[in-house]
Amino acid sequence: MKRFIGFVQKEFYHIFRDRRSLFILFGMPVAQIMLFGFAITNEINNVDIAILDRSQDASTKEIISKISSSEYFSILQHIKEEAEIEEVFKKGRVKAVLYFEKEFSKKLIKQHTAKVQIVTDATDPNVANTISNYINSILSHYQEEQNRAITQDYQIIPQSRMVYNAELKSVYMFVPGVMTVILMLVSAMMTSISITREKELGTMEILLVSPLNPVQVIIGKVFPYIFLSIINAAAIVILSIFVFHVPVKGSLFLLGLESVLFIVTSLALGILISTISATQQTAMMISLMGLMLPVILLSGFIFPISSMPVPLQVISNIVPAKWFIIIVKGIMLKGVGIHIVWKETLVLLGMTLLFIGLSVRKYKIRLE
Template sequence: MKLFIGFVTKEFYHIFRDKRSLFILFGMPIVQILLFGFAITNEINNVDIAILDHSKDATTKEIINKISTSKYFSIKQHIEREADIETVFKKGKVKAVLNFEKDFSKNLIKDYQATVQIISDATDPNTANTISNYVSSILQNYLQEQNKGIKINYVIISQPRMVYNPELKSVYMFVPGVMTIILMLVSAMMTSISITREKELGTMEILLVSPIKPFQVIIGKVFPYIFLSIINAIVIVLLSIFIFKMPVQGSLFLLGVESVLFIISALALGILISTISATQQTAMMISLMGLMLPVILLSGFIFPISSMPVPLQIISNVIPAKWFIIILKGIMLKGVGLQFIWKETLILFGMTFFFIVLSVKKYKIRLE
């Protein structure tokens, strides 16, 4: 046990002596979380929405049909009560609910105006704002068709309402994404480089013939990065709370457990990369191209997954970062518990188990 503790202590000393590693571990998280605190506008396609139709008359059905046939929206479900709106949002699939008032058609004919409430999930403020604008545009287009040849024009009033992020602060979207990138960077890339360095310098063989067992060597190499990744996660959450005034609505304990699960998943990926990399440069390139770019482009961090081509949507399902970002937004912004994110947690756990098993298998093969 003393040998193992000494080995872990050596790893910490090695990290703190390397200024480049220190910059990546502690400088990058702070710089990125500050730089990403601005908005990016994106188009939307095939966004899942729900309908709450109190009227259920010919006019509302016509409008709903017009919305469903557009390329921008896909009607996921119809709900019956306003109390169901929050439950629908917490499940994470639906991004907006269109609430048609009672006697919609009657009000439109009698009073020449009717109201549609557009309730959007503003955990992604750019998408929420875009959804509101697109729905309003479709309604205006419908009115133009109906008002042809009519002296007194009908008016449909749209009332946008943003939930979870009423001020549409873009930082609410970027904090979960940046946290995911940083944890992936520290856990996967740094771990793969650290283990590959030992092989490249020829010291891995020395470690393997030492009294320390092979699995202890790997645990000793990755333990410092677990510790440092947890510190980075805490720093990012504190920055988001005290600098950007971002609320954490859910359980901090659950947030911590989910973060540790994702860190272990990323560490397993780092070990897997190290088993197929002969040099540190190769490990870095595989980490950047194989992990970082998919995290940024295909995780839903910046670009809505529903707006991507179907092949990319399918590929995004095998990226752990996608599920972790859904979990983070659910806990931090919606205040959901495990009952709403159990599926994403189970998927992330399954991926973690798969990566660990594959990493151990590949690692043993390289030792033979």
């Protein structure tokens, strides 16, 4: 036990005396959550749009006033010709153009159908999609009001409602993802680097020629990172609750347990990486390329898994982060308990045992 404490103490010296690892450990989580929370966002607010109104009648005026009074849009300019549409997009400020056809009001009353075209700047497809959805919903609102006045039978009005994130706040979606990325980064990359550092500096040679057995060395190396990762996870949750007002609907205790499980999964991966890489640089490259990219791209963090090609959907199953994100979203946003996420938990547990088994088998008690 004394040996273990001595070893862990040494690890903490390493961590606290190395500014780079300190920054990764504590600067990154805060920086990332702030970045994703404030800067990288899919929400729309005061988007500049332009209007091309060919009818200039009561209906279009009412629709335009509804749009301009919403907090989502502000009307930057009115244009006269279709040819001007491209021009305003090229200037860059206008993200959408609303194009009402001629005799809008008349057509609406007589033929019960009138056309309005929503032209969006799809250089950022997510934003374009959101804008068009928002405008659609304003239009359907208007339609609903009109229909009430003229009482037509059997009108089916589709109504979509966003649940769990009714306000479409993107920070709700990012918190589970950022938490996953950070825990993976801290746990896997930092442990693999700290173990390979011993190899690179030759101290592993001395540790091997000592009564410490491999399990003691590994647990000693990993323990500080378990501890620091838990602090990080807690910091992220606290930041999301108090800065971004993300609700935690489920049990905080369960969230904590699942996070510890995922931390152990990542640490096991880190150990596995360290057994196959000889230098810190290799360990870092493998961690970044082999772990971070799948975590960001294939876990459902940024791109929904359901919209991926089938082969990628299959591959996403072996990314531990995918399962953790499902669990975190479930607990934080939907408030579900273990009876819902037990399957994902079991998958994660199985992966963890597999990684630990593999790294124990691959760990060398000698230099070759």
